[in-house]
Amino acid sequence: MFAAYAARIDRDQPLNGLELGERPEPEARPGWTTVTVRAASLNHHDLWSLRGVGLGEDKLPMILGCDAAGIDQDGREVVLHSVIGQSGHGVGPDEPRSLLTERYQGTFAERVTVPAWNVLPKPKELSFEEAACLPTAWLTAYRMLFTNAGVRPGDSVLVQGAGGGVATAAIVLGKAAGLRVYATSRDEAKRQRAVELGAAEAFEPGARLPHRVDAVIETVGAATWSHSVKSLRPGGSLVISGATSGDRPSHAELTRIFFLELKVVGSTMGSKDELEDLLSFCAATGVRPVIDGVLPLDRARDGFERMAAGDLFGKIVLTV
Numbered sequence: 001m002f003a004a005y006a007a008r009i010d011r012d013q014p015l016n017g018l019e020l021g022e023r024p025e026p027e028a029r030p031g032w033t034t035v036t037v038r039a040a041s042l043n044h045h046d047l048w049s050l051r052g053v054g055l056g057e058d059k060l061p062m063i064l065g066c067d068a069a070g071i072d073q074d075g076r077e078v079v080l081h082s083v084i085g086q087s088g089h090g091v092g093p094d095e096p097r098s099l100l101t102e103r104y105q106g107t108f109a110e111r112v113t114v115p116a117w118n119v120l121p122k123p124k125e126l127s128f129e130e131a132a133c134l135p136t137a138w139l140t141a142y143r144m145l146f147t148n149a150g151v152r153p154g155d156s157v158l159v160q161g162a163g164g165g166v167a168t169a170a171i172v173l174g175k176a177a178g179l180r181v182y183a184t185s186r187d188e189a190k191r192q193r194a195v196e197l198g199a200a201e202a203f204e205p206g207a208r209l210p211h212r213v214d215a216v217i218e219t220v221g222a223a224t225w226s227h228s229v230k231s232l233r234p235g236g237s238l239v240i241s242g243a244t245s246g247d248r249p250s251h252a253e254l255t256r257i258f259f260l261e262l263k264v265v266g267s268t269m270g271s272k273d274e275l276e277d278l279l280s281f282c283a284a285t286g287v288r289p290v291i292d293g294v295l296p297l298d299r300a301r302d303g304f305e306r307m308a309a310g311d312l313f314g315k316i317v318l319t320v
Helices: 044-050 134-148 165-176 188-197 225-230 254-259 272-285 297-309
Strands: 002-006 018-022 032-041 069-071 077-080 111-115 119-121 156-159 180-184 201-203 213-218 232-240 263-266 291-296 315-319
Touching: 002 297, 018 297, 044 297, 077 134, 119 272, 134 165, 134 213, 134 232, 134 272, 156 165, 165 180, 165 188, 165 213, 165 272, 180 188, 188 201, 213 225, 225 232, 225 254, 291 297, 297 315
Parallel strands: 156 180, 156 213, 180 201, 213 232, 232 263, 291 315
Antiparallel strands: 002 018, 032 069, 032 111, 032 315, 069 077, 077 119
16 A cells, blocks of 8 residues: 655655555454545654654564554444553553654554454544544644643733644634634744734744733744743743754753743643544634645655645644
């Protein structure tokens, strides 16, 4: 079957390790099901995998891709939950949780096999392309906002780095949930797009906000860390799920954190129940993932190049 896969690890030039071509069909496993992929979406996790983060040389070649929607063996339209081993289903209780492609072949292929527990019904209101955007970036944003930041309608949130998948999801979900959302981006066009999607205002990174916010959604890391901390009201929450600009800020702002009793909360992905809630939320409210572009699987390299360059707003989807 045709697939996009990591053939080599290259920490400096990750796309050098990306190959497109034929790979073996997935093997049947007890308690697992094979899904015929209709659509899959790219995540920065796929680039990190090509750099060897979470993916060892001994696992190569590895088909990339965490997210997908498609048709299961019983003909049902389904969405995949990307965290393998979260419940022990299909792998046993002692295996640590992992994201698809860290231990098991991924979704950038004609077919993928996952534990049957990891399959959820796709709402009829969502297309395959839309549903394929939800399991990683949108689920991450959903958990950051509604589980770990604990914000309520009427609260205010700063989303750093508008344009990325998680940040875009946080803007749309926050607006739909009745939050006042502020966003930042270095790019004027992305700031304008953030406002069109529901942000009350969008600013250049580091700009002073109209007021301090209840929570910050942080995926950029070192470049925006100080601004994130300084933008919070006393007792506010900084929720971080990534560090694309580096994980070692020059100023940790520890004095401000303890003096204002700020909360710093790490957040990774989300649970199957949260994905089910997210799917229902989108179906009921009309909220839809922001899709930057749709490409056929054989043009996966184009999608990777755009993501690596940051030349996108929202998700890139590959169709099979």
